[in-house]
Amino acid sequence: MAGYSIITQRVDSASSHTLRWHLDFPSNSQSIDGSELAQDGLLFQGWLLNEGKSAASLVILNGDEVHSIPINRTRPDVVSRVLKQEPENHDLLHCGFSERIYLKHSTFTLGLIQDGKFTELMNGSVEGKFQILEGKDGWLFLDNDTNKSIEQYTGKLKLSRTAQAEWKEYLVSLNDFSRSCGTPVCLLVAPSKEMVYEEYYPYRFSKKAPIQKLKELIPESLNFILPIEELRNLEQRSFRVCDTHWTLHGARLAAQLVASKLSSLSISDLNVFSNDTYQIRKSWGDLGSKVYPPQQHEEDSITNFNYRRCVVFDNNVDNFGRIIVMFHQHAVSDKTLLLFGSSSSYTMFHYLCRLYTSVVFIHTAGNVDHKIIDVVKPDCICVQTNARFVVKAPKFNDSVVNYIEQKKQTGRLETAFTAEVLPDESVRYIRYFKEMLV
Secondary structure (H helix, E strand, O other): OOEEEEEEEEOOOHHHHOOEEEEEEOOOOEEEEHHHHHHHOEEEEEEEEOOOOOOEEEEEEEOOEEEEEOOOEOOHHHHHHOOOOOOOOOOOOOOEEEEEEOOOOOEEEEEEEEOOEEEEEEEEEEEEOOOEEEOHHHOEEEOOOOOOHHHHHHOOOOOOHHHHHHHHHHHHHHHHHHHHHOOOEEEEEEOOHHHHOHHHOOOOOOOOOHHHHHHHHOOOOOEEEOOHHHHHOOOOOOEOOOOOOEOHHHHHHHHHHHHHHOOOOOOHHHOOOOOOOEEEEEEOHHHHOOOOOOOOEEEEEEOOOOHHHHEEEEOOOOOOOOEEEEEOOOOOEEEEEEEEEOHHHHHHHHHHHHHEEEEEEEEOOOOOOHHHHHHHOOOEEEEEEEHHHOOOOOOOOOOHHHHHHHHHHOOOOOOOEEOOOOOHHHHHHHHHHHHHOO
16 A cells, blocks of 8 residues: 655644643654554554643544543653653653554544643644645545646646757657658547546646647647547546546547547447446545545446456566557457557557557657667557656657666566467567567
8 A cells, every 4th residue: 555654743832831741653754554554543652741630631633533542551761751750659650652543534633631621732644655636526636746737737837948849859750750651650648637627626727738839739740649528528437536547438538549540440430349348346546545544436447358368478667668568369450559658558458459459568658769660560650648748758769678777777677478379470579578678
């Protein structure tokens, strides 16, 4: 599960100044694993010297729940160091507390009830590594991500002149390459879900957003796909509530749009998924797992097909440099698709596998490796990136070998998978992919 930080802040009030207390655990900015929070709860340990005559109760407020923390543990160290008295048989020897509390909400308050009055001692919260923006009806969005999604969406972060120039060079090169070699090429930009479901997003979209500027730079002859309206109008929900990525239904539509752009076939001609079956399952997603408590939502999971059955090679490299080769002999088109994609591509595999006999995926987020093109000799190419990445243009001349070499140096290479029986047409380039790992 995700890792969290415990953030604490003592309450500075006149009444709390008269109390002598200390919290050993949790400490401010303490890291804790989500599984520990779920299984064991959060440990509250420390001491409180009740030097008044009336009884006092220590409590944790968490949402509408009140948890009592017994003050019954011996703390001779407190008596000797704080009171500077002999601990043995001292009236305040049992001033310590240690209790694990299961938190159902991300914020909590440590307080004292005495003489019918409640005194706040400390406020705290459980925070994920990344801040998550909560929209309407429980929809979650990226907040302080490295791509500055909010600033892009609101137009505060614009596409720089340098980035515009690099994008122009990339787009012209992509278009010229397709024309000169006669290989159909398309550029697929997966929109951010706030572009599609803006009614759940707390900010307004700006016409100065980087994605708007990018649209102006696209050559008319380049096959370009930014399916905002198509995903918005899809009968099924096209994005996951607790995740940055599209649903399987959104991925299906994206796969059909790619195949349509790269061929003379219409979307209806490519509708070979009408008999697919789905099962509803609860999912945290890459956003829901980063809030506390983790947030789930019901999402469709395909049950009649899984692209993993078609995988004949997987180098198991994490993220950039990942290479997956899929083969499905009963696909619609007896062609090879080369896909230079990103994380949004993975759910598309369930559908691309049934549209193309061979699908070769390279995780580069749109960066193009010409050595791989020369080795694979694909019938068509799709370069895919995400809208939030567009502030930096992809590279038209990249090297996947460099990604893999970097991960070799850090010892982050897993064992590659190669099927026992390989399609004849893939043996050549799978051999090349395996050599990259040596």
